[in-house]
Amino acid sequence: MPNESIITVANLKKHYGDIKAVDDLSFDVARGQIFSCLGPNGAGKTTTVEMMEGLRTPTSGSIEIFGVDVTQDYASIRHRVGVLPQDFIPFERLKAPEAIEYFGGLYSREMSTRDIDRLLETVGLEHRKGIIAKKLSGGEKKKLGIALALVGQPELLFLDEPTTGLDAQARRNLWGLLEDLRNEGTTILLTTHYLDEAEKLSDDVLIMDEGKEVARGSPEDLIGRHCGGRSILLHEYGEDSTEKLEAMGLAAERVRNDVKITVGEGVSVRDVLRRLDSGGIRYKDVTTAEPTLEDAFISLVGGTIVSGELRK
C-alpha cells in the first residue's frame, strides 16, 4: 500500500511547567519515506521525537506507530525501530565491533564478523575497529551511533540530528546511505537544522517553531508555496536605496552590496532585465538563483541562515 501511514501523531503536547516544548502537534508519516523535522534550536524537535521513541511521556495527545499506541506499549515495537538520540554517547569501554555485536544480541540478530565489518564500512568506521569508543572522535562516535541504530535492520529509523558534527564528506555519505535505506523500504524520521539536507533528502518536511507546526509538505511544495519563485541578484548595485526598483513594481531587497529581486509567477527573468535596462538601473553584473528551502524557511520563520544552518 503506497502512502500508508506508519506514524500518526494527534494533538501532541509536552509542557514543562510554563514551557510548551511541544504544543498541539498533529502529523502522519508515510511508509517508505524520509520525513524531516526542521526547526531552529528549541523548536521542540527532540521532545517530539523522544515521545515517539517512548522515552518521554506526552502531557496529552496520542502517538500511534505500526498501529500501536506507543505511550502505552512501546515495548511491543522496539524490535522494529532503530534510534539515534541527539545526545548519543557510545558505550565508552566497548570497541565499535563489540558494541555492534552487543546490539545484535539485543535485537536477536546473529552477526558474523563479516556482517559487523560490512556495517562498519557502511558508516565509515572500518579503520577504527580496534579502539574503545571513548577514544573515537566526535564524528566517529556519531557514526557508531548510526551503526547501532541500524543493527536491528529496523523498518523505522529515528535519527535526531544525524549529520551534526560530521564533516562534509561524511555528511554526503550518510545522505547516500539514507537514500539507499529508503529505497529498500525503510521509513526514516530525522531532525535537522540543515536546510540543504532537508531539501535534498526529504520526501516530506515538517517545519516547526516553538512547539508548533509552521508548515508541512514536500520540499518542492514548500518552496513553491512560500517563495515567490526565482530571483535575480544584482551585484554592486549603484544606489543606496531600493526605492527606485520598488517604484518599478519589483520586489527588491538589499543583501549587503547586492540587491535581490524576486521574479514573480508568470514573469520571465528576461522581462525583468529588460525593465531594469529601460529604467536606467546600473549594476555591474547579474546572476539568477533558484529558490530553496532556505528562502521558504526565512519567509516562514523569519530567521537567518548561517552557513546553511538555521538561526533565529
Add this chain to the structure above:
Amino acid sequence: MSRVLADLKAFAKQFMRNPFGAAFSIGFPLLLLVTFGAMFSPSDSPEVHLLIQDLDESSLSFEFIEDMNQSAMNQAGSFTNHMTESTYVMNEAVIREYELSGALVIPAGFEEKALNSTPVDVILYLDYSSTTDGIIIDAVDAAIESFEASLTVSNQVVGVEIVEIDNGEFVFIDFFLPGIIALTIMLNCLMILPSLMADYWSHGYFKILKTTPLRKWEWILSKLIWYVIIMGLSIFLMLVVGVGVLGAEASLTPIAVAHVLAGIILFSSIGILIGAWAKNTDTAAGVSQAIGQPMMFLSGIFWQLDELPGIIQTISKVFPLTYLGEGLRATMIDGNDSVSLENLAVVVFLAVVFFIAASRLISWKEK
C-alpha cells in the same frame, strides 16, 4: 535469554576494562584479607594450656606425667600443665570454661596394662582448628616415646586416642575470612553498582537501551549473573589465600554458597534501587556510602560483636550484613548449620523483598 547473555557479555567487558571495578571486586578484598590476616596472625610461640587428668594415680602414670612435663619444656611456646583430681568428668565444656587448649587423660588401669604389655591409650582432647594442636601432638608423642624407652617391657604399648573438640579459641583469620567475603559482596553490589549505574544515566546508556528490545528485568538479571561470576572468582581467590596462605580453617559448604547467592541478590537489589533513584554519581555515591559505611563497621566484620557495646550490638541487628557475616561464619568455620540457617532465612527474606522492590520500582525513564 540471548538478550541477557548479550548484555552480560558487554557488561563484563566494560566492567573488566574499568580499573575501578576490577580493583574493588578482586584486589581490594585480597588486600584487606592479607593485611589484616598478617597483622593478627598467631605468633610462633603461642601459649598452650594443657590439662592432664590422671585417673590411674600409679607410679607409672606419674612417670608418664614427668615425661610429659619434660617434653612440654622442649616445645616452642609457653606450656602449662594443670593436674586435676580424678573425679572430674572431662568434656569440651570444661576445656572451654577454663580456657584450656586441650586435655590429656590417663585412664585407670594404665599401669597394669603397660606392665603387661597390653596396649593402652591415653585420651587427648584436641581442637584441630586451634593454633596449638600441632604443639600438643608433638609434646604427647615425645612423652610417649621417652616413656616407652624407659620401660623394660616392649614398646608400642601406649597409644593416643584423640577426641575432637572445639576449645573456643579465637582465631582471627577464621573470624575474618567469612566476614570479608560478606563485606566484599556488600561493597561491590551495594556501594559500587550505584556508581556504575550513575554512569549509565549520565552517558544516556539507559536511554539507548530503553529503545532496544532489552527489558528492564533482563538488564537486572544480567547484573545479578555478572556479580555471581565475579564474586565467585573473588571468593575463590580469598579462600585460596585465606586457607592456603593464612591458614584459615574454613570450608565452602552448600549453605555458604546459598548465603553468597542470597547476599548477591539482596545487596544488588538495594544497589539497583539506589542507582535507579539517584541518577547521578554524587547522589549515588553519597547515599550508598551513608548506608554502606556504618554497615561495614558495625556488622561484626572487623570486630566481634559481643565485644562491642550493647548499643552497637542492637544497631547491628538492622544491618543485613550482620546476618550474612554470622551465617557464613557459622557454616564455614564453626560447622554450626542451624545457626547458619537462621541467618540465611533473614538474608533470603530480605533478598526477596528488595529484589521485588528493585524490579518493580526502578524506572529508566527520565522525567
